[in-house]
Amino acid sequence: MGSLSCSHFAIFPFLSQGHTIPLLYLSRLLRRRSVVVTLFTTAGNSQSIRASLQDIDVSIIELPFPQNIDGVPPGVENTDKLSFGSSFLPFARATEQMRESFEKALETLQPPVSCVVSDSFLWWTLKSAQKIGVPRLSFFGMGNFSATMYQILGRFSPHAGVDSVDEHFPMTDFPEVKLTRNDFDPPFGDFNPSGPFVDFMMGNLIALSMSDGLLVNSFYELESRYADYWNKNLGPKAWNIGPLCLAAEISKSESAGYPQWLDEKLEKREPVLYVSFGTQAEISPEQFLEIAQGLEKSEVSFLWALKSKDLNFLPEFESRVKGRGLVAKEWVDQLKILQHEGVKGFLSHCGWNSVMESISAGVPILSMPFMAEQHMNARFVAEEVGVGLRIMPRGGTVRGHVAAEEVEMKVRELMGGGKVAEEVRKRVAEWGGAAHVSMKEGGSSWRTLDLLIDGVTGKSG
CATH class of the missing domain: 3.40.50.2000 (Glycogen Phosphorylase B;)
Structure with missing residues (x-):
């Protein structure tokens, strides 16, 4: 050395x-x-x-x-x-x-x-x-x-001859991986x-x-x-x-509001879903409203890091979910939130940094991708390594508008104690442990x- x-x-x-x-x-x-x-x-x-x-x-x-x-x-x-x-x-x-x-x-x-x-x-x-x-x-x-799936698509065109953007086709050299355009x-x-x-x-x-x-x-x-x-x-x-x-480095700084709120939820044994869609995704106000309605109806406690301004439903939404849901409009320390003992799920856009942070913290992911390679990451999370579930748009497509009912159902499924949720938690705990060993x-x-x-x-x- x-x-x-x-x-x-x-x-x-x-x-x-x-x-x-x-x-x-x-x-x-x-x-x-x-x-x-x-x-x-x-x-x-x-x-x-x-x-x-x-x-x-x-x-x-x-x-x-x-x-x-x-x-x-x-x-x-x-x-x-x-x-x-x-x-x-x-x-x-x-x-x-x-x-x-x-x-x-x-x-x-x-x-x-x-x-x-x-x-x-x-x-x-x-x-x-x-x-x-x-x-x-x-x-x-x-x-x-x-990265591999994108390269295979570009080099070998496994999608040639597939008419519909939602029709599955096997990937060259990985026939068990079936994707859509x-x-x-x-x-x-x-x-x-x-x-x-x-x-x-x-x-x-x-x-x-x-x-x-x-x-x-x-x-x-x-x-x-x-x-x-x-x-x-x-x-x-x-x-x-x-x-x-x-x-x-583990942040020593305490920002007002959410860390104390998370501690209180932990004391009450109310598991928290962390919600964040990163900094680059451009999400319509209509889609934000569906997400909000789904979170409200789920009856699950949540912390939503939401930087978007001008969402006219927010004031009423915040007053209706007060105590159970917290909307953080300032910068939040995502790593610190995911490492909090009371956070038991992450509703995420599936950017790769967020996927790595969630797996490392042993927190299962609820995938709702929007852009770049996030759809591929969502496949990986749910189908390849089984550390999360996938929120799906209407109409049998992977790309499009997601309804409030789907958000509500999948949030309940991930945060509840059912068989699927238990399996996902077990897998993410194993992979989280392996991540720490690797480093x-x-x-x-x-x-x-x-x-x-x-x-x-x-x-x-």
Whole structure:
């Protein structure tokens, strides 16, 4: 392990909370192994990153973010403040204008950089790493199952000849996995997907294929079949080094309101369902209303982290569920909530970070996906590893409007003591235990990270 002290990782997360947070956890893991870490971001993102890493020695370099981008409001430097549909692409493409300042900074760093770790959406960093002759490791932010299914669809077209978007077809090399075109985010379920977003993703995938590895926020035991398949048939090599959330420092800060409320619920032995749909999903007011009605009718205690404004049903809803339900409109510490002994379920959009956090905390998931690869994650949660249940839209499709009755029924099923709920709780407890073992010294993710650091040091040295 003596060679590790000269390793220097340059880490560049995409400018989005869900993409940044796992790489901040990775920074902690690397520092614990005496690796030098320099993290790149912009002035608009730096304050929250500095606050998150204030207790560890990580250099943070602010690069100027491009100005006057068509389609992006002035001053916005994080996708959480954007409309995903209309502004994401111009925002993501504009990051390439940061390349010159990134490369100048890379060349001056001491000790010399051993490798560049960057989000896959920052495709252009491959050329920056090649310019200084170091490996580039890509971070995609999704699990092995989802990444593999998307690659199989693109390479082998198992959906060819399937007319309906809701008709099941077997996946190439995984005939027991039956998916629909609707499980893939539009337009990727089309036979010949095209358009600016497809072009953008193809650029990312080409850069990924030319990179030296893919960092995966998962652990080998959870997705071994798909990790093995990826490494044998797809590539570049996937390094499973998660769940990265287990590197988080436990927050000592107490925010007013919800922690005390959760403690009171625990004392009364009233299990709580945590409800959150992340920061990027664009959900209609009508769908929010159905969710609210389902939660109200379920008679289950819940904590709903809800950042959406202008929902006119909220005041009446809050007064009707007072005592049993709490709507938190400020920022909440999701990890801390999931680790609370009284939280017994998570109604989630199934973003991969949330899936990893929930499994690590041993909390079963009620999946209600909206965008990106969330539908694939929902399949994984309910059908592959059995750590949760799936809320389904009307009409036998996986994509569309979800009725209040479905929310109510599935909430009752997950939070009740029935046979299905018991099996799900048993499975998530087992996988949660395995997640912790993987991250401890000698565990699979621990060993993988050691091998990765040694390999990078050898390449750059």
